[in-house]
Amino acid sequence: MVPWTGSTTKVGLAHSAYVCQFLRDEPKAIDFVEVPFELLRHDPTVLSVGQSTPLILHSASLSLAGTVPASEDTFGEIREWIERTGTPWLGEHLAFITAERGYFDQEHYPGEPYNIGYSVNPPFNAETVEIVAGVLARCEEYFGVPTLVENQPVYFTPPGSTMTQPEFIREICARSSAGLLLDLTHLYITARATNVEPRETLLELPLERVVEVHVAGAEPGMGVLWDDHTERAPDEVYDLLAIVLAQGDVRAVTLEYNWSMHFPVSILKEEIARTRELADCA
Amino acid sequence: MISAKVETILARCMVDSEFLQRFADNGAAALDEYRLDEKLRREFAEIDVGRIKGLAALITKVQLNGLWQHLRFTRTLLKLQGIEPQIFIAYRAEHQQNRAGQGVCRKEQTRRFITFLDEYIASRSGPQYAAIADVLHHERFVWEIGTYAQEHAAGNGASTEAESMHLTSITPSEFWRSVPEIRGLLRTQRFTYDVSALVERISASDPSPPTDCPGAVLAYWFDPSVHSLRIFEVDDLSEAILNSVNGCRSVRAIVDRVNRTEAVFVERRAVRDFLAESINAGLIVLRPARRRSSGVTT
Numbered sequence: 001m002v003p004w005t006g007s008t009t010k011v012g013l014a015h016s017a018y019v020c021q022f023l024r025d026e027p028k029a030i031d032f033v034e035v036p037f038e039l040l041r042h043d044p045t046v047l048s049v050g051q052s053t054p055l056i057l058h059s060a061s062l063s064l065a066g067t068v069p070a071s072e073d074t075f076g077e078i079r080e081w082i083e084r085t086g087t088p089w090l091g092e093h094l095a096f097i098t099a100e101r102g103y104f105d106q107e108h109y110p111g112e113p114y115n116i117g118y119s120v121n122p123p124f125n126a127e128t129v130e131i132v133a134g135v136l137a138r139c140e141e142y143f144g145v146p147t148l149v150e151n152q153p154v155y156f157t158p159p160g161s162t163m164t165q166p167e168f169i170r171e172i173c174a175r176s177s178a179g180l181l182l183d184l185t186h187l188y189i190t191a192r193a194t195n196v197e198p199r200e201t202l203l204e205l206p207l208e209r210v211v212e213v214h215v216a217g218a219e220p221g222m223g224v225l226w227d228d229h230t231e232r233a234p235d236e237v238y239d240l241l242a243i244v245l246a247q248g249d250v251r252a253v254t255l256e257y258n259w260s261m262h263f264p265v266s267i268l269k270e271e272i273a274r275t276r277e278l279a280d281c282a
Numbered sequence: 283m284i285s286a287k288v289e290t291i292l293a294r295c296m297v298d299s300e301f302l303q304r305f306a307d308n309g310a311a312a313l314d315e316y317r318l319d320e321k322l323r324r325e326f327a328e329i330d331v332g333r334i335k336g337l338a339a340l341i342t343k344v345q346l347n348g349l350w351q352h353l354r355f356t357r358t359l360l361k362l363q364g365i366e367p368q369i370f371i372a373y374r375a376e377h378q379q380n381r382a383g384q385g386v387c388r389k390e391q392t393r394r395f396i397t398f399l400d401e402y403i404a405s406r407s408g409p410q411y412a413a414i415a416d417v418l419h420h421e422r423f424v425w426e427i428g429t430y431a432q433e434h435a436a437g438n439g440a441s442t443e444a445e446s447m448h449l450t451s452i453t454p455s456e457f458w459r460s461v462p463e464i465r466g467l468l469r470t471q472r473f474t475y476d477v478s479a480l481v482e483r484i485s486a487s488d489p490s491p492p493t494d495c496p497g498a499v500l501a502y503w504f505d506p507s508v509h510s511l512r513i514f515e516v517d518d519l520s521e522a523i524l525n526s527v528n529g530c531r532s533v534r535a536i537v538d539r540v541n542r543t544e545a546v547f548v549e550r551r552a553v554r555d556f557l558a559e560s561i562n563a564g565l566i567v568l569r570p571a572r573r574r575s576s577g578v579t580t
Contacts, residue, residue, distance in 0.1 A: 099289040222333065260357075
């Protein structure tokens, strides 16, 4: 594996089917590739990308904020991939993906939790903070690399919430040593859905804890914006990126254009250049 | 305990379409299954159900990102027309069944989604849906033939040739009894719009159908001799004949069927000429009529 070195802000891509070809055509265009643990588990050959480019490991499997803990096997497999990829940290969603099946829904899969297969916001309250802090303490002890928590887009406020998402994130940072994987598009979507200025939401977060930033597109629908990794990021997201880069010690910006293998290369290059320019100016 | 209850209900909304619909129709009644205090019940009632449905649709969409590989222009058009959320909300229940069933491979996922979308589009009318149907059919056939090509590696054509008949060496009565068979795989489709013009518009992010470019009947053929896809225009009679060729019907039965279903009298000579042309092009082979079974088991 190519090791992660240097202290400047690096620019990379989230893994997608086009990434290998892109790297062959443009070997110097990006500094790293972010690879999902779930993909490596399914297709270990993806690891070969790391022979030419440093890797960052991302995960959505720990169900950090869930009341059903991830299995020992999942922890073990993630640790194995942390070692194999040489990732400098592990990015994980501040969300749940599994949940207890209620008493009234035991007909088909008794005893098995619901598995959404996607990250969903938990209630933002002290109880969830406690759960997340507990799992993060375990991660710190077990993984040997820092764990970063990623903010989810808030499309609606989860019932049972007693705080806003920024307050929730601040509490978690206060209770743990975790860094932040700040998804600026998620933040922008959240701000729009909750009628708050994106910049205000941004400045409520502990920006000094931001290690990595995600940038992707968003698409309007049903009165809100939806996460969309097939679209280029809105200008407003880049405005937020400039603020974060100026205030924090960001080590990596990942462009997440990974939902379609046909994402236009010309736009990809423009997005990389735009991000590099911002990083260089910071 | 509150977090566990909330996550259970939200998770169920995401994976159980029937429950989500009940929640949308009458949230209070759906939540009666759970022991919630008044505050939580009120907070659930305050959520815009459209956003929960939207999230469920987004999850379905993302979990089917692999479909972009084969249905690139279909998905782009759905997106440009702004109907992606409705499509994925409608597909949620079937998608969850697929997720629950073990071993649904990518190919099968693709096939099931195509079938769903084809039926969904067919149940609606209007030029926008006709355009989606056109681009879906085009990509479907390209995908089916690509898949067929992968599964039938070169060399498969050899056995096809073994028992084929040559027009020049058979009698007229043998010809009428012979059974035409497609070499490789063939699909035909009557398009509302010109597919090339449609794809060009989609590529330019224009969702409007090319109403000034009417469609034609196209044949998509995997030609095993060159191991590649050929797309060509066919006339109505050729379409009718090709659609009747199933590897079981004799030439006579095909003529009868075309005359019956097309309500046009087809001259035998026209069929013979078309078959001769198709045989020369390698599209069709003629097989001898199968002997009837004697019914005696030895």
